[in-house]
Amino acid sequence: MTFIERLKNSWEKKNSLVCVGLDTDLEKIPQHLKNLSKPVFEFNKAIIDATAEYISSIKANIPFYTAYGFMDELIETFQYIHESYPDMPVILDAKRNDIGNTAQMYAKEVFDIIGADAVTVNPYMGGDTLEPFTERVDKGVIVLCRTSNPGAKDLQDLIVNGKKVYQIVAEKVANEWNKNNNLLLVVGATYPGELKEIRDIVGNIPILLPGIGAQGGDVKAAMEVGLDSKKQGLIVHSARGIIYAGSDENFADAAAEETKKLRDEINKYR
Numbered sequence: 001m002t003f004i005e006r007l008k009n010s011w012e013k014k015n016s017l018v019c020v021g022l023d024t025d026l027e028k029i030p031q032h033l034k035n036l037s038k039p040v041f042e043f044n045k046a047i048i049d050a051t052a053e054y055i056s057s058i059k060a061n062i063p064f065y066t067a068y069g070f071m072d073e074l075i076e077t078f079q080y081i082h083e084s085y086p087d088m089p090v091i092l093d094a095k096r097n098d099i100g101n102t103a104q105m106y107a108k109e110v111f112d113i114i115g116a117d118a119v120t121v122n123p124y125m126g127g128d129t130l131e132p133f134t135e136r137v138d139k140g141v142i143v144l145c146r147t148s149n150p151g152a153k154d155l156q157d158l159i160v161n162g163k164k165v166y167q168i169v170a171e172k173v174a175n176e177w178n179k180n181n182n183l184l185l186v187v188g189a190t191y192p193g194e195l196k197e198i199r200d201i202v203g204n205i206p207i208l209l210p211g212i213g214a215q216g217g218d219v220k221a222a223m224e225v226g227l228d229s230k231k232q233g234l235i236v237h238s239a240r241g242i243i244y245a246g247s248d249e250n251f252a253d254a255a256a257e258e259t260k261k262l263r264d265e266i267n268k269y270r
Contacts, residue, residue: 002137002139002181003089003117003138003140003182004181004182004184006087006089006117007056007057007089007140008232010056010057010087010088011056011232013056014053014054014055014056015263016054016055016056016263017056017234017235017236017263017266017270018054018236018238018259018262018263019055019056019058019059019208019236019237019238020047020048020051020055020059020238020243021058021059021060021061021093021210021238021239021242021243022044022047022058022059022061022064022077022239022243023239023240024043024044024064024065024243025064026070028244029043029251030246030247030251032249040065040068040070040073041073041077043251044060044073044080045077045080046252047242047243047252047255048077048081048084048085049084049252050252050255050256052088054256054259055259055263056088056089057088057089057090057235058081058088058089058090059093059235059239060074060077060078060090060091060093061093062074062093062094062114074114075113075114075115078090078092078116082115089117090115090116091116091117091118091120091140091142091208091235092110092114092116092119092120093120094106094110094120095120095122095144096109096110096119096120096121096122096133097121097122097129097133098129099125099128099129103129103130103131103132103133104132106132107119107132107133107136111136111139117140118139118140118142118184119133119139119140120143120208121133121142121143121144122144123143123144123177127177130143130177130183134178134179134180134182135180136182137180139182140183141182141183141184142185142186142208143169143184143186144169144185145173145185146186146187146194147186147188147210148188148190148210148211149188152166152188166198167197169185170185170197170198170201170202171201173185173205174201174203183205184235185202185206185207186208186210187208187209188209188211189209189210189212189218189221190211190217192218192221192222192224192225196225196226199225199226199228199233203228204228204229204230204233205233206228206234207226207233207235208235208237209222209235209236209237212236212237212238212241212262219236219262219265219269220269222234222236223266223269227269227270231270232270236262238258238259238262242255242258242259243255245258
C-alpha cells in the first residue's frame with residue numbers, strides 16, 4: 001500500500017485530518033521527564049498514546065532531534081509508531097534535497113535509516129533531484145510550495161513568465177513530476193488565498209497544512225478553500241498547540257484534549 005493510500009485510509013478510519021507534530025524541545029518537556037534515560041522518547045510515546053485516537057498522521061521535525069543529539073530517540077519513536085500503530089502514516093519534516101548521489105543518500109537516510117513513510121523536500125534544484133525520493137513508489141514525497149512564514153513572499157511570490165513561483169511549483173507537481181502518484185505539497189494555513197489557488201491547480205493531490213494553532217492559521221478559512229472534492233485532502237498539522245498544552249504530569253491528557261478539540265473544529269467545516 002502506498003503512503004497516499006494509507007493516508008486516505010487513516011482519514012476515513014479516524015474521521016480526522018489532524019497531524020500531531022512531534023517538535024519535541026528538551027527545554028520545554030515536563031520537568032519530571034528530564035532525568036529519564038530517554039526523555040524525548042518517553043515524552044513522544046506519551047503524546048502518541050494519548051492522541052492516537054484523534055489523529056490520522058504524525059510528523060516529526062528533524063532539527064529538534066539532531067540539535068540535542070537525539071537521533072536514536074527519533075528512530076525509536078518511529079519504530080514505536082510502526083509497531084504500536086501500524087496504520088498510522090509517519091512523516092519526517094526534513095526538507096531534504098540535493099543533486100545526484102547526495103539525494104540518493106538523503107532518501108536512504110529518511111526512509112531506510114530513520115523509517116519515515118514520507119518526507120518533505122525542497123524543489124529548488126528541479127524535478128530531477130526529486131527522483132531519488134519519488135522512485136520509492138510506496139513512500140510520500142511532500143514538496144514545499146507556499147510556506148507559512150512571512151518571508152515566503154521574498155521568493156515564492158516572484159513573478160516568472162506571468163506566474164508566481166509557488167503557482168509554477170504546484171503546476172509542476174500536478175502535471176510533470178508526479179509520475180508515480182506519490183507527491184504531496186506543503187502549503188501554509190496562514191495564506192488561505194494562496195491555498196485556494198494551489199488547490200485549484202492540483203485537484204485532489206494531498207496538501208500538508210502547517211500554520212494552524214501557534215502560527216495563527218484560521219481553521220474555518222483553511223477548510224473552506226483547502227479541502228479536496230471528497231472533503232479530505234489536508235494533513236492539518238499542529239505541534240506546539242498540542243504537545244505543550246500541559247506542563248505537569250498530566251501533560252499527555254492536556255494534549256489529548258487539545259487534539260480532540262482541533263479534530264472536532266475541523267470536522268465542523270467538512
